[in-house]
Amino acid sequence: MTSLTLRRQFTIEWGQCDPAGIVFNARFFEMFDASSWLLFEKALGVKPHELSDAFGIIGIPLVDARADFLKPAKFGDVVEIASRVKQFRRSSFDLEHRITVGGELAVDGGETRVWAARDTADPDKIGAVPIPAEVIAKFA
Amino acid sequence: MTSLTLRRQFTIEWGQCDPAGIVFNARFFEMFDASSWLLFEKALGVKPHELSDAFGIIGIPLVDARADFLKPAKFGDVVEIASRVKQFRRSSFDLEHRITVGGELAVDGGETRVWAARDTADPDKIGAVPIPAEVIAKFA
């Protein structure tokens, strides 16, 4: 588990809620994605849209996402999302996204992403490439 | 007013509705956008993502959107959206999107879009260009 953590707080919007008055599940995956980009910006010091240029990759595409919904978040609730990399592997990594409402865990989510670049032999192909050690070091 | 009309029916989803149990307003603009692409596909016989290649344009970007919400659409409602070009001008055009629920007009919407291409002198610039007469003829 790395220690660099991205925390942000926001208030649940009317348009994020469903007829049960609680956040519609797909919206939580939007929050995860936004926090992943912000965590990488915080760690690497480059704006999300400059990530590609700075590291010669095409991005950090998602290969897996999941969430346990433990408590609902309602319109007007102030929530906090705390995100960090749980584990780096050779060319992929797991992110943890924990959303709390009033200090209680509401959503326990995760993503798996890859460090992806164009194939040097065939630029039409995209594949996972090794994550540089200096990138991983920034999340320690 | 041109006569070619794109009609499609669908059932309102849970995730499209807000805590009042009715479609959240932003969702109607998603419906308008999807119908505009489908109308162009129907008129011009090319798939939406091939529109650029077929006509040398970069797309039909939106410059204005608007909607009057007359009646709510609820979860489970079967709605119909009927879309057509209201008026072609030299390089822009107005679309009309009318959503009905049970035969009654629920949303009266509209978009203004431009026929946009890269500037031949400066490819970094994008601008409105004249709409070919043969394109307009397809909507008659």
Next chain:
Amino acid sequence: MTSLTLRRQFTIEWGQCDPAGIVFNARFFEMFDASSWLLFEKALGVKPHELSDAFGIIGIPLVDARADFLKPAKFGDVVEIASRVKQFRRSSFDLEHRITVGGELAVDGGETRVWAARDTADPDKIGAVPIPAEVIAKFA
């Protein structure tokens, strides 16, 4: 034109952008809606979800929304949205939402909403009711 203005800044997310790399139009209407609720919270001192209880209304439903898209907002752009009530009428009001990117106006939007309550004779019916003078005074 009232003077109370709600300003908020945020960074455009990956998931808010379309294949052209710019904010998808429907997303701006989500931003308008969220800002309208926040403006009312700022003016009236009640949380958005308490608006109904505090004023005996069922809400401030949208009857019309519109936007001019003047410049695109891209992934990573820091945008500001400034919202205020343009005009109060007897039981409805117009809101103005202006989104700027780098100080330049990108989206010029508006909403018309009504001050809505249940009919005292027939609680199944919802209708526009006069906006209290003390509510309007809070936006001056």
Next chain:
Amino acid sequence: MTSLTLRRQFTIEWGQCDPAGIVFNARFFEMFDASSWLLFEKALGVKPHELSDAFGIIGIPLVDARADFLKPAKFGDVVEIASRVKQFRRSSFDLEHRITVGGELAVDGGETRVWAARDTADPDKIGAVPIPAEVIAKFA
């Protein structure tokens, strides 16, 4: 594994895609949710919004969602989603959602939901209750 399967086809919309030109991950969870409601409608013969009245439940809230993204789906792609209940337990059940593009599996998703009702002793509380055998039988 139950055998009743809900299949539907649709074309990927511009507004469902991100700057990489592929469906933004959160959108797949919208598709899962919509298909779960439609599967229950197909099995039980009641419209989604009538599910509560017909079975004395408040709904089938989601407690867990997950997806593996194997291949991207692009703007204009015709996709099929096939959904069925993988397993019924006493008061919860697992759904499988498989999205294919051109016959190839693109997204392998799943949800866990509960059969939820108000507590008869304390109506403010909601909890999982046993799924009636006749409900389960409809999915065989």
